Amino acid sequence: MLYLFRFAVILVFAVSGYxxxxxxxxxxxxxLAGLAVGAVAVVIELALGKVPMGSIAGGVAGLALGLIAAxxxxxxxxxxxxxxxxxxxxxxxxxxxxxxxxxxxxxxTLTAQSIFGTVKRQEGGEASKKLLDTSVIRDGRIAxxxxxxxxxxxxIVP
Numbered sequence: 001m002l003y004l005f006r007f008a009v010i011l012v013f014a015v016s017g018y019x020x021x022x023x024x025x026x027x028x029x030x031x032l033a034g035l036a037v038g039a040v041a042v043v044i045e046l047a048l049g050k051v052p053m054g055s056i057a058g059g060v061a062g063l064a065l066g067l068i069a070a071x072x073x074x075x076x077x078x079x080x081x082x083x084x085x086x087x088x089x090x091x092x093x094x095x096x097x098x099x100x101x102x103x104x105x106x107x108x109t110l111t112a113q114s115i116f117g118t119v120k121r122q123e124g125g126e127a128s129k130k131l132l133d134t135s136v137i138r139d140g141r142i143a144x145x146x147x148x149x150x151x152x153x154x155x156i157v158p
Contacts, residue, residue: 069095
């Protein structure tokens with residue numbers, strides 16, 4: 001089912017490229033370009049499927065902060081240089097790239113539990129402790145629940 005959906009996405013890109021190319025007078029090249037962009041979109045989707053959600057959220061936040069910092073750093077130089085807009089793309093690329101990868105690195109440990117657990121601890125005290133049965137550890141059920149961030153607090157293993 002998922003392969004069918006990916007094929008449909010590539011087909012939609014190719015058909016869209018055909019119509020855009022038809023408006024420009026080159027429908028075959030437009031269809032090929034649409035096919036290539038659709039294939040790249042599916043490859044990106046497959047690659048991002050293996051990345052933890054915390055890394056993606058951290059990367060997007062880091063990229064946004066890097067781009068904002070680049071814009072703010074150019075404000076004082078508007079009067080000094082005749083054309084500071086020449087430096088904007090370079091500074092944006094450097095700080096955006098740095099923010100993206102710093103955010104991805106720091107975002108690996110970011111989970112819903114860590115975000116909401118921090119807020120909860122500030123409001124109402126320390127999170128509760130859980131005593132785990134060895135059968136839960138052995139069959140791996142607790143590992144799946146921990147990855148989702150559904151259970152908060154410290155785990156006590158006998």
